[in-house]
Amino acid sequence: MKKIVSRAAIIVFLLGTAFGLFSYSDPGERYFAIVKNLDIFATLFKEVNTYYVDEVNPNELMKVGIDAMLASLDPYTNYIPEDQIEDFRTMTTGEYGGIGASVGVRNGLNTVLMPYEGYPAHKQGLRIGDVILKIDNIDVTGKDTDEISRLLKGQANTKVDLTIKRFGAKEPMQVTLVREHITVNNVPYFGMVGKDVGYIKLSDFTTGAAREVRQAVESLKKEGATKLVLDLRDNPGGLLIEAVNIANLFIPKGAEVVSTKGKMRESNQTYHALDQPLDLTTPMAVLVSSRSASAAEIVAGVLQDYDRAVVVGNKTFGKGLVQTTRPLSYNSQLKVTTAKYYIPSGRCIQAIDYSHRNLDGSADKVPDSLRIKFLTKNGRPVYDGNGIEPDLKVSPESLAPISVALLSNGLIFDYATEYHGRTEKIPSAAQFTITDGDYEKFVKWLSTKKYDYTTKVEETIEELEAVAKDEKSYNSIKPKLDALRQQFAHDKTKDLQEFKDEIKELLKREIVSRYYLFNGALQASFNTDQDMLKAQEVLQTPQQYGKLLGRN
Numbered sequence: 001m002k003k004i005v006s007r008a009a010i011i012v013f014l015l016g017t018a019f020g021l022f023s024y025s026d027p028g029e030r031y032f033a034i035v036k037n038l039d040i041f042a043t044l045f046k047e048v049n050t051y052y053v054d055e056v057n058p059n060e061l062m063k064v065g066i067d068a069m070l071a072s073l074d075p076y077t078n079y080i081p082e083d084q085i086e087d088f089r090t091m092t093t094g095e096y097g098g099i100g101a102s103v104g105v106r107n108g109l110n111t112v113l114m115p116y117e118g119y120p121a122h123k124q125g126l127r128i129g130d131v132i133l134k135i136d137n138i139d140v141t142g143k144d145t146d147e148i149s150r151l152l153k154g155q156a157n158t159k160v161d162l163t164i165k166r167f168g169a170k171e172p173m174q175v176t177l178v179r180e181h182i183t184v185n186n187v188p189y190f191g192m193v194g195k196d197v198g199y200i201k202l203s204d205f206t207t208g209a210a211r212e213v214r215q216a217v218e219s220l221k222k223e224g225a226t227k228l229v230l231d232l233r234d235n236p237g238g239l240l241i242e243a244v245n246i247a248n249l250f251i252p253k254g255a256e257v258v259s260t261k262g263k264m265r266e267s268n269q270t271y272h273a274l275d276q277p278l279d280l281t282t283p284m285a286v287l288v289s290s291r292s293a294s295a296a297e298i299v300a301g302v303l304q305d306y307d308r309a310v311v312v313g314n315k316t317f318g319k320g321l322v323q324t325t326r327p328l329s330y331n332s333q334l335k336v337t338t339a340k341y342y343i344p345s346g347r348c349i350q351a352i353d354y355s356h357r358n359l360d361g362s363a364d365k366v367p368d369s370l371r372i373k374f375l376t377k378n379g380r381p382v383y384d385g386n387g388i389e390p391d392l393k394v395s396p397e398s399l400a401p402i403s404v405a406l407l408s409n410g411l412i413f414d415y416a417t418e419y420h421g422r423t424e425k426i427p428s429a430a431q432f433t434i435t436d437g438d439y440e441k442f443v444k445w446l447s448t449k450k451y452d453y454t455t456k457v458e459e460t461i462e463e464l465e466a467v468a469k470d471e472k473s474y475n476s477i478k479p480k481l482d483a484l485r486q487q488f489a490h491d492k493t494k495d496l497q498e499f500k501d502e503i504k505e506l507l508k509r510e511i512v513s514r515y516y517l518f519n520g521a522l523q524a525s526f527n528t529d530q531d532m533l534k535a536q537e538v539l540q541t542p543q544q545y546g547k548l549l550g551r552n
Contacts, residue, residue, distance in 0.1 A: 041065075072361065074337055074354040076323050082331040086153070092239065094184040094206035098153040099160065099177045101126060103145060107410045110140055110148050112164075116184070117517055120177040126164070128514055129417030133172055134163035156181045168421040186242075189519045190216035193526055197536055198225030201522060202246075205238030205295040210245030214278055217249065221282075227539040228279075229532065230299075231287045233313060237294025240271075240322060240341070247302040248273040252280065255306065255344070258298050260322050262339030267322070283545055284309035285535035288390060293317035300388045301343040307378045307549040311390045312535045318351025318365075318387030345374040347384035378550030391548045392538060394531050402495040403502055405453035406446075412503075412510050415442055420514035429512045429520035430527075434504040442507060443496055457488045 045065075049056050066079045080088050090096040100119025101112055112130040115122040132140055135151040152160060162175045186209035190200045198220030202213060217228065237243075244257045251257070251273050259270040286300050286309045297316045303309040322339040342348050354363045366385035373381050383389065399407075406412050426432050434442075454462075461484050468474040468481070496503070505528055513521035526532055538545050546552045 072357075074321065074363075076319075076321055076335070077337050078335045079328075080325075080333040080335060085331065085333065087149075088325075088333070088335075092206060094186065094204060094208075096153055096182050097156045097158075097179050098182050099126075099179060100182045101152075103132065103148050103152070105145060106413055110143065110145070114513070114518055116182070117519075119182055120180055122517075124175055124177050126162075126175065127166065127417075127420065128517075129167060129413070129420070131165040132162055133165055134161075136161050137163075154179050166421075167417050185212065187212040187216050189522050190220060191523070192220065192223055192225060193229070193532065194536060196224060196226045197229060197539060198223070198227070199229045199231065199526075199532075201231045202296075203235055205235070205242040205246075207239065207242070209238070209242040210249065213246050214249055217278060226282065228282055228284045229287065229535050229539070230284060230309070232292045232296040232300055233287050233289035233531065234291040235293070235296035236291070237296050237298075237319065240295060240298070243295035243298040244271045244273075245275075246299050248275055249278040250280065250284065250303060250308050251306050252277060257302055257344070259342045260339040261342065262322070264338065267324075267339040280308075283539050283542075285539055286311050287531045287535060288313045288316050288388060289531075290314050290396070291317060292388075293319040294321075297349055297388050298341065298343060301345075301347075301349060304382065304388065304391065305344040305376050307376050307380065307551070310392055310535075310538055310545060310548050311388060312392045312538070313390050313394055313531045314396050315389050315393075316349070316387035318349055318385075320348040320350030345376060345382055347372070347374045347382060349384060349387050351386050376550065380550040392534060394534050397530065399506075400495065400499040400502060401453040401455045401490065402492065402499055403506060405451050406503065407506065409449075409451045411446065411449055411451060412506050415445060415507070416510035416514055418445075419511050426511070426515055429516045429523040432508060432512055432524065434508050434511075439500060439504055439507075442503075446496070453490065455488070455490050458485070458490065461485055461488065 045058075045062070048061070049058055063079070063081065070077045070079060086096070099121045100116040101121035102114040102116075103110060104113045105111065106113075106129075110132045112121070112126050112128055112132065114128060115126050132148065134140060135148070138151065140148055140151065154160065156179055158179050160177050160179060162177065163172050164175060165172050184204070184206070186202060186204045186206055188201055188203055190198070193199045198217070200213060200216045200220070202209065213230075220228070240258070240260075247257045253273050253276050255273045257271045257273055259268075261268050284303065286303055288296070288300050288311055292300065292313075293316065297319065300311055300316065304311050320340050320342075321337045322341050323335050324338040326334045326336055328334055340348050340350060351365050352363050353366055357363050368386075371383045371385040373383055376382055461481060465474065465481055468477055509521045509524050512524040516523070538548065543552070
C-alpha cells in the first residue's frame, strides 16, 4: 500500500512541477503535506475496509469520500465515475441513444412527462401521463429516475419493450420502441408573437446552440420580425464556446466577449467575437430568471454590457465559475472549477464566495458592501458579485397556497391526463381556453380528492403559538390565538373561487401540453406571461427602450 502511495506522490510532484502547481514560497512544505495526507487517507481506507463491523463496499465508500471532499470546494467540482460518463456526455452534447422522452415521478409512479416530437416515444404514441410499469420485462416500480433512464437508453436501432398503464385502458399496454440517436434541441421553439416580434426559447448551451439561434433569427426575419425576444429563463448554461458564439451574433466582430482567469496559465483566456455578426441593430429583449446560470448569464451580461439588449425579468443565479474536465484513471473524469469568468464591463457575476467559508462549512453571498460598480458601453452602472440584474425587473409569479397544493399533489397533472383521455381534440394552443363550465367540472372532480395546504397567515399563527409556549405566555393568549386560527382558517371552496383565474391558467397550460406538447404549453402561456408582456411593451416603445439602454 505504501509503495502505491509513494508512486502517487511522485506523480503528483512531477505534475505539479510541470504545470506550476507549486507556485508557493515553500514548495517542499506543500509537497510534504500532499504525501502525508495521501498516506493517511490510504491507510485509513485500508483499516476501515478491514476492521469495520459490517461488510463495506470499497467503490461506494470511496465515491462518498471523494464527493464529500469535492463538496467542500464548490457544487460544480464533481467526480464522474466510468458508469456515468455517458450521462455527462449527454449533458454537454445533448445527444444520446434512447426513446426521446422525459420521465419522472408523479404520485410515486414513473410517468412519461414529455415525449419529444418526432422521436420514437412520440411516433409510437406514448402520452404524457402514461405510467411505465416494466422495461424489457423488468419491474420498475419504486426505481428512481436515474435507473429508469439507464434502462431506456441504449444503442440506436435496438428495441426496448415497455409495459404501460394508461388512463381509460382496462389492462396494461405493451409498446415496442426502436431506440434512435436523440439530439435534444437547444432551441426547442421559436415563432412570432404579434405581427413583428420574433421569439426564441433557448433552453441549453450544448453543441450547436449558436447554429440553432442563428437559424431561428434568420427564419423569424423572413417571417417579418423587426424585434426579437431571446428567452434564457431557467437555462442552466453549458458550453462556454457556445455562449461566445451566440453573443457574436449580436455584437461587432473583434469585440471582447468574455475572459477567464484562474491559477493555471492555460486558464487565462480572452474570447473575442471572431465572425461577422448576424444582426447589430434589431431591438432585442433578453428574458432571465433566478435559474438562468453560467453560459446564459454570459450571453445576457454581454448584451447588457454592450447595451445591445434590454434584460427583462428577475436577477439571475450568479454563477461566474468555469469548469474543465480532466481525465482520471479507469476511464473516470474530474469536472473541476479552474477559473472565474469576466464579462466585457470587467465584472464577475459570481454570487457565492466559496473561498471564504463559515465555521459550519457554509458559504455566503458576496456582501453588498464589497460589490464593485462597473459601467456599460453607454455608461450605465452595473455591479459584480450578484448575478445579472435585469434592466427591467418583473415581480416573479407568486401562486396562491391552494394552487401550489394542486400542483404539488399532481391534481392538475392528473386532471389534464383524464381530460385528454376523454376529449379527442381541442382548438389550437393559442385559442384554447378553460370556460367557467370546464372549471366547475374540475371543482366537482376535486371534491373527491384528498389534499390540504397551509396559508402563510396560518403558518404565522403556528409560529406565534410556539413562541408563546417558549415564553410561558401561551395560556394567557390561547383564546386570542384560537380566535385568530378560526378567523383565518383557509376554506377550499372559497379559495377555489377566489383564485379561479390563476387555477384556470394552470389548467389551460397543462391540458394544452397533452395535445401540443412543450411548444403548445409555451404558446398557451404567452398571453399571461408577465415577462413576455413587459418585453413586448418595451420593444414597442422606442423611447423607453432607448432610455433603458442609456441612449437618450
